[in-house]
Amino acid sequence: MLISKLCGEKDFTTPWFVRGCIELKETFRYHRKLWEWCYILEALRERSMLYPFRRGLGFGVGREPLTSVFASRGCEIVATDMDAEKAKAQGWADTNQHALGLDDLNEKGLCNPNxxxxxxxxxxxxxxxxxxxxxxxxxFTWSSCSFEHIGSIEKGKRFLLEQMKCLRSGGVAVHTTEYNLSSNEDTLEAEVLVIFRKRDIEEMVAALRQEGYLVEIDYTAGTGPFESIVDVPPFHFNPHLRLQLGQYVSTSVGLIIHKP
Ligand SMILES: C[S@@+](CC[C@H](N)C(=O)[O-])C[C@H]1O[C@@H](n2cnc3c(N)ncnc32)[C@H](O)[C@@H]1O
Incomplete structure (x- = not known):
């Protein structure tokens, strides 16, 4: 199984990433968020989750295209997000990252509207x-770029454990989040954004394994030319694989968790 290795190295020329861009109708670019969407798509595809009658649950879906791609494969999807008023207060609506209904989840027409x-x-x-x-x-369950926004490091850890209860036996969860490349000691922890350190992710993985779940994770950050560039606010660069958040450099990491 190569996905976690390739994703960890953020090798964007791999067939799965190119295929993901095409399926999502996204312009090929070195962008962290696009990597997260393609990672989730590929992880679920490889694990035979994207077939008719499979049931999927998405958290904090915003306007991401994954919901409509999964539905186009015949999966029954429950797409969820936070209350609209709260999303507005936190700025998600203003940055076009919160959906109000089905049309917002199929903006690109990836799935037949009926x-x-x-x-x-x-x-x-x-x-x-x-x-x-x-x-x-x-x-299956998934979330992209969401569980770092739910209040604290502790809440993020609790979410990962709690959402596993939604899976049937044999189910798979795929979640991506912010990962601190600068420090394994200090980090940013605010109400609207936390950056998980390696030790936080390791604690999550240990807690999940203790519950009997199987976890695939790859911490390889990559050393290619695009990975040496750090994007700074207001984040309009391409590549945008690493970004400066306060005093920390952050990138994305993904967890694939199996319920035996
Ligand atoms: C950075 S956006 C990501 C949106 C989408 N997943 C994507 O990849 O484009 C963060 C998302 O998390 C949602 N969110 C934040 N806190 C939440 C909470 N406590 N419960 C549910 N969703 C939450 C926001 O409404 C928003 O949709």
Whole structure:
């Protein structure tokens, strides 16, 4: 299984990344967010999750294209995000990163609108209070660039454990997040954004494994020419694989978690 290695090195010329860009109708570019979407798409595709009748649950989906791509494969999707008023207060609506309904989740027309209506439901869910009615109901769960925004490092860790309850046995969870490349000691921890240190991720992985889950993770940060460039606010550069957040340089990391 090569995905975690290739993703860890952020090798953008690999077929899975090119295929992801084409499927998502995204211009090929060296962008962290695009890497996260392609990583999730490929991780679920490789693990045979993207077939009719599979049930998927997305958290903090914003306007990302993954919901519509999964529905176009015949998957039944519950796409969730935080309450609209709170999203506005936190700035997600103003930066076009919060959806109000199905149309916002299919902006690129990746899924036939009738199929989208039939297969996708949109619900308001706080990632810190996952409804019990979801427990044991899904083949896969995912989130992209979301669980670093739910309040604290501790809340992020709790979310990863709690969302596993939504999976059926044999299910797979794929989640991407912010990863601190500058320090394994200090980090940024604010209400709207945390950057996880390696030790935070290691603690999450240990807690997940203790519960009997199988975790795939690769911390390789990559040493290519694009990875040496650090984008700074207001973040309009290409490449945008590493970014400066306060005093820290951050990139993305992904976890693939199996429920046996
Ligand atoms: C950076 S945006 C990412 C959006 C989308 N996943 C993407 O990749 O474009 C962060 C998302 O997390 C959501 N979010 C933040 N806190 C949340 C919470 N407590 N519960 C649910 N969603 C939350 C926001 O509404 C927003 O959609």
């Amino acid at each position: 199929l989208m209506k039939r297969l996708v439901t949109y619900e308001t869910v706080d990632m810190n209070a996952i409804p019990e009615r979801y427990h044991g109901k899904f083949d």
